[in-house]
Amino acid sequence: MAELTYRDAVARGIAQEMERDPDVIFFGEDVAKPGGVFKATVGLYEQFGGRRVRDCPISEQAILGAAMGAAMTGLKPIAEIMFSDFLAVCFDYIANEFPKSRYMSNGQLKCPLVVRTGNGAGSRFGAQHSQSVENWAMMIPGLKVVAPSTPRDVIGLMAAAVRDPDPVIFFEHKSLYATKGEVPDGEIVDQLGSAKIVRPGKDATILALALMVPRALAAADKLKAEHGIDCEVVDVRSLVPLDTQTILGSVARTHRLFTVEENPRLCGWGAEIVSIVADEAFYDLDGPPVRITTPHIPLPAADILEDIALPTADRIVERVHRSMQ
């Protein structure tokens, strides 16, 4: 067991898989010799060499297209798109190519690859370098979508993503790179499609993802201490596949549901989960499900504006407390 940052966990997760499987290669912009603009891939070039760890031109379509071509002919590529906002300039691969090749070819083509990308707000970068776009990927049949919140989960879910036979979009949260967590020694392999109850509770279920998980945990502590409300916090971790059993099980115990989403409100991931719960667990609920989200706005650069755009622990406390009265 050792304490590791989320950023170092990225490099360790990739290294674990590259050591295991020579078919795993990794490329992106500034990822090899510079070690990544977020310093999340430091050391990989030195450890595995320039054939397996490559710096690419600023060509997001070429990066994702090449990952697909390598994947369909036998490799297991990991490609980095520096900021998730940039998925928009190569969205053809995300929306039309990766997820449809197997279906259109009646199972002849495969696409086992991982796209890692820096997601989310908190760096005061403004509207085009701060978005949470996991819901862009969630809506596309054929993709798998994960977003870890801890260093341990970064490694475990990276291993699961690399070993998965389908295309996986792997959202790393930029504001979590500096956070630390305990990580066990040795190989860590998680499974896609498993949510995790990170704080048991009996009065309400709070679902959160990535940066919203520590905020939901902080809110739960406050709700307990200040209002005596005992919240269960579930780290959703994987949007596709979605672990609805863990979510429905939690709602069946607590009878209340809150989602905490960094994505803008319309068609955020919580909307789908609320609809599932309304459909399948309506009579378990003692009150209306509540979504706590970023408003339907582009993100501002100024710190005081960005800070009030995202759900905060205080906003979660206020909203849960108001609903539970």
Next chain:
Amino acid sequence: MAKEPARASNGSRAGINDDIGEKMRLTMYRMQVEIRESEQRAFDLFLQNLVKGTSHLSLGQEAVATGFAAAMKPGDLSFCTYRGHAHTLARGVPIEKVLGELMQRDNGLMRGKGGSMHLTSVEHGVMGSYAIIGAHLPIACGAALRAQYRGDSDVTVCFFGDGTTNIGAFHEALNFAAVWKLPVIFVCENNLYMEYTPIGDVTAVEHPAADRASAYGLERIIVDGNDADAVYRAAITAYDKARGGGGPSLIECMTYRHSGHSRADPAKYRPDGELEKWKERDPIKLYRERLKQFGIADDVIAGIDADVMRRVNEATEACKAAPPPSLDLLTTDVYADGGFAWRN
């Protein structure tokens, strides 16, 4: 071009012992006729409402697909566009499989799940037909990157139209392939029209592919795309370069489509006389004359024509008799487990 003795003597006989040889010429003639007759049949079936959706024919462009496919080795990979019937047939995919897919029957290449624009046959090296302009050039780079990384000897060939040269992915892929010296051949079929608009009206240079080659440190190569022999020779040169570690090639093949862009297009935008002028240079007509020049008897040519027609007719009847796809295919192969489950 350096001539390999084995290739030069392959099937040759006295009087036609050039670099291509009789056996290969007969193969390329048959291939062009098969493509022509299969696509003509597809058009006829469309008029009978038996081919659904859209389709984009290569009538008049058969020599490009033929020359490149004939020069390929087993294991080489083809990436095609939505105008990909020709390239798919040229790799040896049975006519029935192609027509069946166009007719959206269960005997189709993808059992009706892909349709005309997405013909794929991995066992024949046809790694998909891509209907988003330019998308497959980077994908072809990835296939070539795998070959380079593993030391595999296969070459990846990526076909596209003149219109593709004005989309970003073309330029990203050319640079990517050149920087890493990937074993990939980019083949531009310049049929003079991007869709309905003349390519010259919307492109800054005369030759949309070849005139951009120097930007990526590549040779400017323009080939008569209606002459299968010329295409074949250019292909051999590019394959040898790629297999020898010399990196990518960009080849612009000048050709012309006899039909419109797609089924919906009667191609009324063409100047009077243009189609007629190009039909005088019909690749199949040219090649028939070539065969005669090299002493191939008329009855041999007629025999190939008759055999192809028989096979197209048999394929047509088999497709007409084939059932539609079974309904369970709706939700198969979304994910690698064979199904479409997104939750537990």
